[in-house]
Amino acid sequence: MRIAQLAERTNVSPASIKFYVREGLLPPGERIGPNQTAYSDEHEARLRLIKALIEVGGLTVDAARSVLESMQAAGSLGEVLGTAQRVASIEVQASEESLRRVREEVERQGWVIDPDNPGLKQCAAVFDAYLALGRSDLARLDIYAAASLAIAEVDLDLVDAADADRQVAAHTVVVATALGDKLLAGLRRITQDHVSRKRPQNQLPARPCDAKPPAPARNSQTNKR
């Protein structure tokens, strides 16, 4: 197909397509004449992945390139997961003290991980921020940890399901890592909203939902007989 058709199918502008080719994210199309280039279905699939990583996953062009390269390299799925995790992590500073606390927490949970896992630094940065704000809200850490473990299990189930074909499995790892955070953040906004409405002591937002709020708790009608 020509660039115009590729652009239309993927909803990525021809200028952006050319940019991704220049930046080495998308292989160049095949020259079929002066000023004419043909793109294949593989180009289309690759472009959809690039778009998802950058627009939804929030990756930079450099980060997306690293992930795509690791997908195609001969390394293990563990290496693909490591790269996807690293580039999809924010660059943060964290104190040694908080890093030590996170490592202790990981040990307490019985988790065995790479000592350079980028999640350690990210969690430590959050600990630092809580401490700087005069907080020690980490009581909820156990529930966050249990929820996170349940999610990691399904994330890895996906990888196992796809492992017949290493290329498909690598693709799955990348997509699940880059987009899973966003899915979870979206669900957290939805469930916070839901939970805040279930609790009568919380004031509700000004704009109520179309749906009926839950009926008030029965036991608020006291036993007058």
Added chain:
Amino acid sequence: MRIAQLAERTNVSPASIKFYVREGLLPPGERIGPNQTAYSDEHEARLRLIKALIEVGGLTVDAARSVLESMQAAGSLGEVLGTAQRVASIEVQASEESLRRVREEVERQGWVIDPDNPGLKQCAAVFDAYLALGRSDLARLDIYAAASLAIAEVDLDLVDAADADRQVAAHTVVVATALGDKLLAGLRRITQDHVSRKRPQNQLPARPCDAKPPAPARNSQTNKR
């Protein structure tokens, strides 16, 4: 205290402090002489919050300003939560079809929410990306949903615990919303790593952890007697 001391205590440069004052995030200090300005403990606390929102939470200056303004406005905690959720969400496009699917999913879960909750669009954008990639990996959605609900419950517990003082409660909502996503993303990287090592069929990353890997499963030794 003087600006140099404020800078040292919070690890924010004097130039950035002046920038936050110009941008309306931090109230100006008190003029105590020509070229001399005094800052209070309230300035210090506010500056730590600004730093956490921007550096760890990843908020833009405009987003941080909106959150800080909503904290100080007379609105309900639900409104503070709504603002924090909105500004901490990525700006995404989503198809009507995927939005409808997310709404159906919310209804199926029995969740009652604001029809404009920003999580709806964020989840729909992830659905769109999966569809564009030829995937229907949404089998795991139930587990993500259950995990997210558990997290929202503890998030709101925090708010309830703090609700004696509305200003403290608002502060808690803002911090939990902006930093909770990052904590969860960090934990997800850690637990994915842990789970991938528990599963013998997954190749492990090249650089192993100091700790011993778990022993191989017993039932791989078949019943030769």
